[in-house]
Amino acid sequence: MSDALQRLRAIISDVAALRAAEAILGWDQETYMPAGGAEARARHRAVLARLSHERLTSPEVGELLEQLREREGADPDPEDLDAQYIRLARTQYERATKLPSRLVQELTHAASLAKDAWRAAKQASDFSQFAPHLERLVELTIEKAEHLGYNEDIYDALLDLYEPGMTAAEVERVFAALKERLVPLVQQVSEAPQVHDAFLKQHFDPQVQWDFGMDVLRAIGFDLTRGRQDESAHPFTTSFSHGDVRITTRIFPNDWASGFFSTLHEAGHGIHSQGVPAEFYDTPLAWGKSLGISESQSRLWENVVGRSRGFWEFWLPRLARRFPGPLSGVDLDRFYRAINRVERSFIRTDADELTYNLHIFVRFDLERLLVSRRLDVRDLPAAWNAKMQEYLGIVPKKDAEGVLQDIHWSLGAIGYFPTYTLGNVLSVQYYDQAVREHPEIPDEMRRGKFDTLRIWTNQRIHRWGAIFNAVELTRRVTGGPLDSGPYIRYLETKYREIYRL
């Protein structure tokens, strides 16, 4: 290894340790930290973030990356890990240095104020309290996008932060095809007789919920010697190394499905993180992964597997043994339809598999309008409601259930939302490919076996870490482009059957 690469690795190894420490402090904060620890924790995390940023953006890193340009080459082989390391380190370095520190500070400060204002505004369902903060954030975000740079569409600069290499035009293309088919499908479903799921809202003992979730975690192959599950207010996944991947869930005594599918969702992320090669950890090879790819892995287990009939052929008898009361007399068909109940509703995070995407379309459209200055923040609530009407056919009565529901914009995270639906699309593209290569997968699932599927995702997806973006990986895995077709067919087939359309 060249001296320059060795030196670069040494610096980045320090950055990695600081980032890992910050992640561990974050995990602890959400799981076990007593309330009294909050103030100091914020201070300690801020120092770690500053120190890792200082190291990553030091002039020496810039010089080393210059020296290593030749080693990197123009279009490095994905298997040339040194070249990929340099390429991805450069991405990290440029992203961190392109923004003037003045702007970073202003964004942090504005977001900190905005988050508090957002909470209060949501509480009072009063958008006017949040509007000046959001205006400021949109202005700063536009400035940020200008610094990051883009070809045609300013939105591309923001999207790239979460979905490397993706463009708004490409998202638009995928979403257009989805809208054309999903909006009418949701309309049809909403006119069909509704599925009954009242039996899912009975009392389910939390400890038994937990134990069943752990059984399923073990069965699908989340490795508990290299990870763990805990409880937190908002489920999340975080990883500190190949051998230490943490997921969390949230358990409601009267809503078993919510906690269970949270577990499966985070398990998908966790299995992804456990599948990234050990030697990628603490390096840029594991940083800045496509969120669409990540989401494809969580949605694969949560929905494509976890909300499938085959999965419950095996697991329903086991669940019913644990909850003989609430599930007595519930057969597979009734259960399967209940966990796939579709209902047009106002809140994205409560939405079912099908309508979820429509919530994303609302946000994607509005974000694009905001950052291209075609929509004024003060007109946002009306625009929100119009989009809800357009896609879902329902309009929230108050902003707390509408434009104020999500935390993302108050954090300055504009460009993030589309990755959720890209993940849904990819989850089915990848699953279909896995079944094409291993037609035994659905049968195995019906017998409670998941190794073939999981190992396939390890070998075809996880092992690449951050080396491929969503388009590149999809080409490599399926031989084709990012394509909404399989996902549309999946949803249409599934929900036409469930709703007998």
Next chain:
Amino acid sequence: MSDALQRLRAIISDVAALRAAEAILGWDQETYMPAGGAEARARHRAVLARLSHERLTSPEVGELLEQLREREGADPDPEDLDAQYIRLARTQYERATKLPSRLVQELTHAASLAKDAWRAAKQASDFSQFAPHLERLVELTIEKAEHLGYNEDIYDALLDLYEPGMTAAEVERVFAALKERLVPLVQQVSEAPQVHDAFLKQHFDPQVQWDFGMDVLRAIGFDLTRGRQDESAHPFTTSFSHGDVRITTRIFPNDWASGFFSTLHEAGHGIHSQGVPAEFYDTPLAWGKSLGISESQSRLWENVVGRSRGFWEFWLPRLARRFPGPLSGVDLDRFYRAINRVERSFIRTDADELTYNLHIFVRFDLERLLVSRRLDVRDLPAAWNAKMQEYLGIVPKKDAEGVLQDIHWSLGAIGYFPTYTLGNVLSVQYYDQAVREHPEIPDEMRRGKFDTLRIWTNQRIHRWGAIFNAVELTRRVTGGPLDSGPYIRYLETKYREIYRL
């Protein structure tokens, strides 16, 4: 505040965040980290330790401390927190810079090898496997002591790391008085009819043990909004801020007392940490506290309070309600005698309150001989056994139960052991003083109330953080010197009664 002090505070605040992060990673490692996380965790912790060391020992810190000499003054007022900050920062800086980094690395490396060798040697009960490592560690420790500096006794340099300002001569003085009375007392007790405690070795449901421990934690005033208790293989206390103090315990299904007194011991440390002022945290005002003072607080709650008759007047009925099986028919006298059973044994960590000190005398004597080169490592097992015979009147049959039992020396921690017994001595000096000032304390304890005692320790001991060493604090609290008299009287009175001597 002067510019220099402000700048010093800024640097040390970064050091503090790195240290806090390292402590949090350490806590997680002992409590929740999955086995697979060990390798990366060691790497991450090493980076944090190196970065905080680099910052603390940077030339700028040295220059700032030079500029601040005048502000510090010769013998700063304990209430002048800026001056104390500078003084204690200087202590930290000097301690960190006095040792050449070559020596620090050699020590770390030798200790790392020695720890593995010690484990294997203990497993095989074969001292010869450990001897060459200990020889090397003793040589490096002597070199370390020479760099740290001392007046007359080389041991003073090592002791000062754990017990600031303490000298071997002073320890010798205190220990001599203790030996004179405790060695014969243990002898007398061992000849008296033994106390029966078999009922304590029955099955105690772990969850019920945990719940009872939590009740007592709350009652004595460990603040659970600013702290928590978890389980770990080896109980410990760690604190990340005034609002986040963590203790751990270990629960054995067939040995209720072990887990319970661990909880009380760590709770004493925890109450101490929760009593250090918020503004001392993340500064040298909270670093490098006397371990003797710390141990006085754990022993106060574990032994002076927790193994007293008055404490159990209130708690035994409550414990018996939780464990009606094992404790049926056990009256206060029988219970009190059982939890204070004295037995000469080989293992320090299993020793009772009385014989514990004799194990410390063995180690203190041998450490002094080793670092003054009056004892050769190869002669250590024989010397150990001779000392055991001298103080306890028993001799272990194998080195695993003798010279190989403790991890401390394999870590290079020579000079640490005496602080345990100093803590015992201080626990009674401080408790006696508290009762002199608040004669209602024993009565309150009998009614399950602990506020007067706890608040007294807050106001007289904890609030000073690291500002006073053990001798200074004792003078301030009791008006006199470190004095073994009260501790001897306490032990003699208590154990003569229990053993009817």
